[in-house]
Amino acid sequence: xxxxxxxxxxxxxxxxxxxxxxxxxxxxxxxxxxxxxxxxxxxxxxxxxxxxxxxxxxxxxxxxxxxxxxxxxxxxxxxxxxxxxxxxxxxxxxxxxxxxxxxxxxxxxxxxxxxxxxxxxxxxxxxxxxxxxxxxxxxxxxxxxxxxxxxxxxxxxxxxxxxxxxxxxxxxxxxxxxxxxxxxxxxxxxxxxxxxxxxxxxxxxxxxxxxxxxxxxxxxxxxxxxxxxxxxxxxxxxxxxxxxxxxxxxxxxxxxxxxxxxxxxxxxxxxxxxxxxxxxxxxxxxxxxxxxxxxxxxxxxxxxxxxxxxxxxxxxxxxxxxxxxxxxxxxxxxxxxxxxxxxxxxxxxxxxxxxxxxxxxxxxxxxxxxxxxxxxxxxxxxxxxxxxxxxxxxxxxxxxxxxxxxxxxxxxxxxxxxxxxxxxxxxxxxxxxxxxxxxxxxxxxxxxxxxxxxxxxxxxxxxxxxxxxxxxx
Numbered sequence: 001x002x003x004x005x006x007x008x009x010x011x012x013x014x015x016x017x018x019x020x021x022x023x024x025x026x027x028x029x030x031x032x033x034x035x036x037x038x039x040x041x042x043x044x045x046x047x048x049x050x051x052x053x054x055x056x057x058x059x060x061x062x063x064x065x066x067x068x069x070x071x072x073x074x075x076x077x078x079x080x081x082x083x084x085x086x087x088x089x090x091x092x093x094x095x096x097x098x099x100x101x102x103x104x105x106x107x108x109x110x111x112x113x114x115x116x117x118x119x120x121x122x123x124x125x126x127x128x129x130x131x132x133x134x135x136x137x138x139x140x141x142x143x144x145x146x147x148x149x150x151x152x153x154x155x156x157x158x159x160x161x162x163x164x165x166x167x168x169x170x171x172x173x174x175x176x177x178x179x180x181x182x183x184x185x186x187x188x189x190x191x192x193x194x195x196x197x198x199x200x201x202x203x204x205x206x207x208x209x210x211x212x213x214x215x216x217x218x219x220x221x222x223x224x225x226x227x228x229x230x231x232x233x234x235x236x237x238x239x240x241x242x243x244x245x246x247x248x249x250x251x252x253x254x255x256x257x258x259x260x261x262x263x264x265x266x267x268x269x270x271x272x273x274x275x276x277x278x279x280x281x282x283x284x285x286x287x288x289x290x291x292x293x294x295x296x297x298x299x300x301x302x303x304x305x306x307x308x309x310x311x312x313x314x315x316x317x318x319x320x321x322x323x324x325x326x327x328x329x330x331x332x333x334x335x336x337x338x339x340x341x342x343x344x345x346x347x348x349x350x351x352x353x354x355x356x357x358x359x360x361x362x363x364x365x366x367x368x369x370x371x372x373x374x375x376x377x378x379x380x381x382x383x384x385x386x387x388x389x390x391x392x393x394x395x396x397x398x399x400x401x402x403x404x405x406x407x408x409x410x411x412x413x414x415x416x417x418x419x420x421x422x423x424x425x426x427x428x429x430x431x432x433x434x435x436x437x438x439x440x441x442x443x444x445x446x447x448x449x450x451x452x453x454x455x456x457x458x459x460x461x462x463x464x465x466x467x468x469x470x471x472x473x
Contacts, residue, residue, distance in 0.1 A: 004310035225349035258338030
């Protein structure tokens with residue numbers, strides 16, 4: 001069997017087109033990764049010398065012409081910047097000023113206006129501790145009764161003050177504290193209305209545990225599971241004199257390390273390998289018949305069963321080597337683009353009330369594994385079609401068409417409420433999306449998706465086996 005697999009590899013690499021395809025796909029995927037990484041740097045270029053300069057502020061204020069325009073928080077921020085001469089300061093100052101401006105609206109009480117003024121004055125000093133002290137002194141703590149609320153942060157500003165966390169030096173942790181408070185308010189409302197057994201409560205409670213863990217261990221560069229961040233809502237009723245919508249200025253699902261941002265992004269380009277694998281899987285059987293080399297194979301004292309199995313194992317193993325190789329290349333490429341800072345970052349998630357943390361490298365490897373499964377699923381489809389029709393053009397064409405249109409078909413079926421679409425092959429191959437809870441069909445679990453994939457794979461492999469072993473040459 002090993003000699004048969006080795007022979008299949010020799011056939012592949014004898015074709016110059018295989019090497020050319022590998023090179024083209026690698027260059028394209030790394031090029032797209034590089035261009036995408038440039039987008040990650042856009043926020044750095046946003047902080048230019050014109051932002052919040054005197055001319056910028058005056059130009060923006062002149063654009064607010066109607067009475068309604070002058071009720072927006074942005075207008076109050078610009079007016080305060082002009083009033084206090086807060087020009088050309090650090091961006092974190094303006095972020096917090098915009099957050100404090102959420103206190104203001106038509107009919108805002110005097111206490112809220114006073115707090116906004118005090119926050120602005122403290123921010124002008126440029127000392128983040130002054131700002132945190134002002135907000136901590138004004139915040140009226142909430143009381144929570146939901147299970148596990150003993151870990152609740154009732155005054156996020158006081159917590160940050162006690163732990164020496166501030167929006168300048170620890171923006172992510174400061175954001176975590178704010179998001180934790182929002183999440184706690186939501187948990188209290190859900191617990192009061194539906195109890196602790198509802199799915200919504202359990203999901204948000206997992207997010208609550210993750211944020212607590214991040215704050216306890218001061219994990220500034222942890223990679224947070226998308227399923228956790230999806231359950232966070234920035235809107236919340238808060239008691240700072242009146243009510244305040246505290247918006248986070250950071251995306252908690254990201255990390256401040258460019259290395260990890262680029263490496264996570266690279267997982268979305270793994271499917272580029274799928275193009276090559278569909279060509280190989282769709283032609284490895286059919287080409288034997290179209291070129292007539294199948295007769296030379298069959299005159300050897302080797303039964304057909306071993307031949308078809310060796311070809312499929314070649315497809316699977318070659319896909320695996322390509323994915324592993326691409327992972328190693330992307331790690332090195334991410335090091336070049338993002339440097340070696342924070343390589344020890346952890347991935348954090350929670351399920352069933354339990355928090356899990358493990359290496360960020362293992363997390364990205366898991367994303368690659370999901371992409372590998374997707375590649376194998378469509379590769380198996382192409383392999384079965386190649387054996388069934390004995391025509392590489394048909395096998396490759398149909399499999400590529402389905403790999404491109406599968407998500408479109410699934411989306412259409414979901415939009416018109418055709419729930420049977422969840423049983424289709426291509427509705428279950430994107431395991432990363434399903435695990436994150438973003439499946440187009442409600443309550444579609446990983447277990448269900450894996451079962452559907454296994455059933456379809458058995459059918460496809462039996463089709464390939466039967467088409468090759470029982471039909472006449």
